Amino acid sequence: MGHSSQAIIHGLTFPGMAISTVKLNVQHAHFLQSVEKWEYYDSICSAAIVGLKPLTLITAAHCLKEVRLTGPLGLPMLGIAQPELLGMEQVELKQAFYRPFNVVAEDLTQDIAVLVFDAKVHSLIQPLRIRLGDDLPELIMICGYGRGYGEADTRHPRCGERKPVRDLSDFYQVLPKAYRDMDEMLHLQAQTQFAYTQELVHAEKALLAVNRLNDMDQYDHTMPMPTVGDSGGPWLVLNDLGQYELLAITSLVERFYNPSANWPFFQKQVPLSEYPYVAYGLRLSHPEVLGFLQYAQHSGADIQFTSAPRIPRLSQPE
Numbered sequence: 001m002g003h004s005s006q007a008i009i010h011g012l013t014f015p016g017m018a019i020s021t022v023k024l025n026v027q028h029a030h031f032l033q034s035v036e037k038w039e040y041y042d043s044i045c046s047a048a049i050v051g052l053k054p055l056t057l058i059t060a061a062h063c064l065k066e067v068r069l070t071g072p073l074g075l076p077m078l079g080i081a082q083p084e085l086l087g088m089e090q091v092e093l094k095q096a097f098y099r100p101f102n103v104v105a106e107d108l109t110q111d112i113a114v115l116v117f118d119a120k121v122h123s124l125i126q127p128l129r130i131r132l133g134d135d136l137p138e139l140i141m142i143c144g145y146g147r148g149y150g151e152a153d154t155r156h157p158r159c160g161e162r163k164p165v166r167d168l169s170d171f172y173q174v175l176p177k178a179y180r181d182m183d184e185m186l187h188l189q190a191q192t193q194f195a196y197t198q199e200l201v202h203a204e205k206a207l208l209a210v211n212r213l214n215d216m217d218q219y220d221h222t223m224p225m226p227t228v229g230d231s232g233g234p235w236l237v238l239n240d241l242g243q244y245e246l247l248a249i250t251s252l253v254e255r256f257y258n259p260s261a262n263w264p265f266f267q268k269q270v271p272l273s274e275y276p277y278v279a280y281g282l283r284l285s286h287p288e289v290l291g292f293l294q295y296a297q298h299s300g301a302d303i304q305f306t307s308a309p310r311i312p313r314l315s316q317p318e
Contacts, residue, residue: 011158011224014143016086019244020049020128021157021234023081023145024059028066040068044081046144046157046233047115048246051127051302055091055117058293058303059232060251060282062111065101078115081145082155087123094118097296108197108280109206109288111251113232114296114303128234129304130293131245132285134205137237140164142210142281144230144250149271157233160224162210165278168198174211174278179219183262190256190277197254197280206288208235208248208281219265219277226250226279235281245306248281 016022024045029038045063050056057080068077075093083091098113143159165173171191180187201207214220226233235248253276259266266275282289297303 011143011160013154013156014159016157017123017125019141019143019157019159019234019236020125021143021145022047022049022057022083022086023157024057024063024232025079025081026063027068027077029068030066044145044229045231046146046229046250047080048232048234048249049125049127050130050246051304052121052125053302054094054300055088055119055121056127056302057115057117058246058249058284059113059115060111060249061098061104061113062101062251063231064096064098064113065104076115080117083119085155086125087121089120089122091117091119095300097292097299097301106200108201108251108282109286110292111282112249112284112289112292114293114301116296116301126243127302127304128236128244128246129306130284131237131239131247131306132290133306134285136164136166136208137247138163139237140208140210140247140281141236141238141244142224142226142230142233142250142279143236144226144233146227146229146233148227149274158224162224165209165211168207168209171195174209174213175219176213176217178217179263183260186256186258186260186263189258193254193257194278197252206283206286207251208283210279210281212277219263221265221267221270221274225276226253227273227276228253239306246284248283250279251282252280254278254280 026043028041047057047059070077095116099110104110139161143157145157230250233250236244237247256275
């Protein structure tokens with residue numbers, strides 16, 4: 001699946017409370033067949049607060065790949081980092097809704113997880129309501145706890161405003177023709193990778209995307225862009241009342257295969273991890289995703305929509 005879930009590279013720092021975004025610490029276990037023993041590791045992801053009664057978060061399901069499980073319910077071993085910064089205490093996971101990674105890896109519309117906690121919340125956090133509808137905004141605010149090369153860790157998420165790609169069928173909107181003329185082979189490799197991702201999505205209009213082009217249609221590695229650690233973070237849009245609503249979550253970040261001396265933006269002192277060329281957000285209004293969210297809502301999660309979801313029946317995950 002490319003890269004799982006460092007904050008938005010080169011983004012601006014926001015208080016997590018202001019944009020209802022938290023950092024998740026996730027514990028994983030991987031079985032090493034060669035030596036027949038378990039290897040344990042940790043990761044971070046981002047998540048959006050969508051409800052307080054009970055505390056409900058939405059994040060990316062791929063963040064739970066190889067997650068360690070605990071307790072009689074087999075709940076993922078994860079926690080909210082520094083909950084006191086958000087005015088939370090006694091935070092304990094009590095429900096988790098997500099599909100297995102092998103399912104997610106074959107269909108990005110399944111890259112959604114809902115986490116429900118027992119918690120005491122003393123702050124004035126505004127849960128993010130989920131925005132329904134297919135209209136594409138002019139600007140999207142993308143937030144997360146990722147960290148780029150050379151960037152200091154932060155206790156708060158970073159955010160950046162980006163224009164969504166209008167036509168995902170047109171690869172020149174991601175990497176314009178000028179770059180093909182400079183290095184046709186590398187451009188073709190990137191286009192092939194891009195097309196493969198589209199094949200992973202089995203339904204139209206499931207993904208939003210942002211590229212790293214500036215106003216002159218030039219690739220600019222200094223522009224804010226989701227990276228490792230931002231997975232599950234919110235893609236926000238302002239409503240008519242000036243309040244943020246949740247449009248999508250960061251699902252997948254794609255990077256270039258190799259640097260090219262023919263593409264002038266590559267710098268030797270900057271690692272390849274700094275060169276995502278497209279980032280995808282999973283639209284929460286997509287029917288597959290909306291059915292899953294409605295099931296979680298029916299099962300105890302606190303999820304609110306900007307209008308009543310028009311789903312003919314409850315969709316229970318398998």
